Amino acid sequence: MKLNAKRIKRHMVRTYDFWQMNLRLLVIAEDQKKLLEDFSAKLPPSDSGYLAFSYLDKDLRIAFLGTVDDESDEYEFFDSKEIVSIPASAVPNLLVRIVKLNEELTENAFIQQVLQEQANNALAMCTLTIRALDSRRDPQQPGRLRAFLIEDEDKINELIELQALRRSALEEAEEKAAAASKKAKKTKKKDSDRAEEDTEEDDEETEETYEDKSLSPEINIAEELAKALQELWVYDLTPANNSSWRAKLEADLSGSKLKAGDLVHVDLRFVEQEGEEIALVFVDPEAEVEDVKIEVSSYRATRLPWRKAYELECLANHDFHETYYLGRNGEDSKLFNKIVADIRYGRLDPAMYLDMVQKDDVSMDFSRELYRCRHCGDLHVTRRLRLVTEESSMSEPYYCPKCGERSSHVKRVHIASLNCPECHRPLDMKPEKVWYASEDEDDSILLED
Numbered sequence: 001m002k003l004n005a006k007r008i009k010r011h012m013v014r015t016y017d018f019w020q021m022n023l024r025l026l027v028i029a030e031d032q033k034k035l036l037e038d039f040s041a042k043l044p045p046s047d048s049g050y051l052a053f054s055y056l057d058k059d060l061r062i063a064f065l066g067t068v069d070d071e072s073d074e075y076e077f078f079d080s081k082e083i084v085s086i087p088a089s090a091v092p093n094l095l096v097r098i099v100k101l102n103e104e105l106t107e108n109a110f111i112q113q114v115l116q117e118q119a120n121n122a123l124a125m126c127t128l129t130i131r132a133l134d135s136r137r138d139p140q141q142p143g144r145l146r147a148f149l150i151e152d153e154d155k156i157n158e159l160i161e162l163q164a165l166r167r168s169a170l171e172e173a174e175e176k177a178a179a180a181s182k183k184a185k186k187t188k189k190k191d192s193d194r195a196e197e198d199t200e201e202d203d204e205e206t207e208e209t210y211e212d213k214s215l216s217p218e219i220n221i222a223e224e225l226a227k228a229l230q231e232l233w234v235y236d237l238t239p240a241n242n243s244s245w246r247a248k249l250e251a252d253l254s255g256s257k258l259k260a261g262d263l264v265h266v267d268l269r270f271v272e273q274e275g276e277e278i279a280l281v282f283v284d285p286e287a288e289v290e291d292v293k294i295e296v297s298s299y300r301a302t303r304l305p306w307r308k309a310y311e312l313e314c315l316a317n318h319d320f321h322e323t324y325y326l327g328r329n330g331e332d333s334k335l336f337n338k339i340v341a342d343i344r345y346g347r348l349d350p351a352m353y354l355d356m357v358q359k360d361d362v363s364m365d366f367s368r369e370l371y372r373c374r375h376c377g378d379l380h381v382t383r384r385l386r387l388v389t390e391e392s393s394m395s396e397p398y399y400c401p402k403c404g405e406r407s408s409h410v411k412r413v414h415i416a417s418l419n420c421p422e423c424h425r426p427l428d429m430k431p432e433k434v435w436y437a438s439e440d441e442d443d444s445i446l447l448e449d
Contacts, residue, residue: 003027003073004403005099006375014092018060018142019128021088023115025099026052026062029070035094042084051075052096055114056128058141060088065110070097083110089140100404122346123238123292126353127245132270132279138233145237145247147266147281149230234283237266239357240290247283256285263289294343294356298336299365299388308412310370311430312379314420320427324381326412328367329437335383339364349396352387363388370415371407373400377421384409 003025010029013021028036028050036043036050043050043064051068055061063085068075099105106112118125127133128142138144234247245266252259265287269280307327314320328335342348343356356362369384378400385396398407410418416429 021054027097102404119346126350299363375405
């Protein structure tokens with residue numbers, strides 16, 4: 001078998017963040033075997049390189065699934081059911097080429113098992129998409145977070161307000177300094193006869209504005225809180241109802257009845273530090289821990305997508321002849337029920353679960369739409385899913401089933417101008433037809449006469 005994937009340059013394992021490597025195939029060339037010598041006794045023999053799979057358990061791990069030729073991309077999975085898995089941190093300098101999953105690769109039993117395990121833990125996985133929390137994560141175990149115990153709310157607010165005031169003052173000082181510098185340059189240009197020492201004095205005054213000792217350096221809010229508050233570790237942070245959060249304690253909480261593994265209410269506060277947004281994690285042992293129920297409804301659009309069947313044929317390459325059924329059949333309860341099942345079993349994009357759990361006005365807009373792969377050009381129909389709330393909307397990302405790269409939505413008006421994915425010549429589009437879903441359980445689609 002051959003990898004149908006976009007070829008990218010190799011990089012060392014240590015250059016990737018955990019979220020960049022989770023659920024990715026790794027092509028390990030033959031010249032990298034020397035870095036795997038410590039594990040050679042466990043690894044199956046290979047005349048070429050290894051095909052591995054990186055995934056997040058408690059830590060980021062690399063499982064060796066088969067062999068692969070780095071030049072031809074020909075691969076073969078091992079027959080053995082015993083999979084050798086090592087921590088990614090054990091091989092930081094290993095050069096790997098990342099390959100995205102596609103339908104063919106996900107048929108592997110071990111990959112299916114990992115996908116199912118992460119789907120079962122969808123709520124904890126969804127908080128791993130919050131980049132503002134990365135500075136609070138344990139580098140070896142991303143699901144483990146450094147938190148502060150809320151003991152003195154006034155002290156917390158005082159430090160956060162102080163940081164905000166200092167940042168505001170610094171920005172104001174920088175604006176004044178920039179304005180003064182601009183004014184000095186204009187004055188110098190208009191009055192070229194001005195004495196050199198006067199110009200130097202203006203420059204010195206400008207520099208004094210930049211170096212206001214009362215405003216710098218900016219305080220490190222996390223370090224200041226660590227000095228004033230008790231630190232502790234939590235894990236499995238998840239969203240909860242009513243815009244709240246909850247997590248599990250790693251150890252018993254002294255002075256309370258809470259034990260290791262107990263759920264506690266968590267408060268996330270987002271602040272700006274050195275031009276970057278970070279999230280501070282606070283544990284409030286007295287606050288009520290909210291539930292994680294999800295309630296969604298079908299979005300009632302003002303106009304439903306047209307139920308059109310588009311028949312496309314390549315006149316130059318007669319092997320390509322496809323009909324794409326787009327739109328949705330009224331309320332389409334069958335498709336909506338499938339979406340509800342996917343929500344229940346953790347099959348949606350992890351980031352979508354944040355709003356689904358925390359908000360109570362969530363609805364799903366959906367229809368069958370045509371997508372084209374940005375890499376291989378494959379045309380495929382998939383459901384277009386959009387999560388809608390009063391404040392915002394979020395669309396599910398779409399990936400090519402053949403190569404795993406991102407796919408783009410093809411608007412109806414552009415279908416007639418599509419090219420054949422095989423020979424890249426213009427496709428011939430037949431007259432449009434209207435379709436409807438049958439009442440049978442087999443999800444068959446019928447064309448109207």
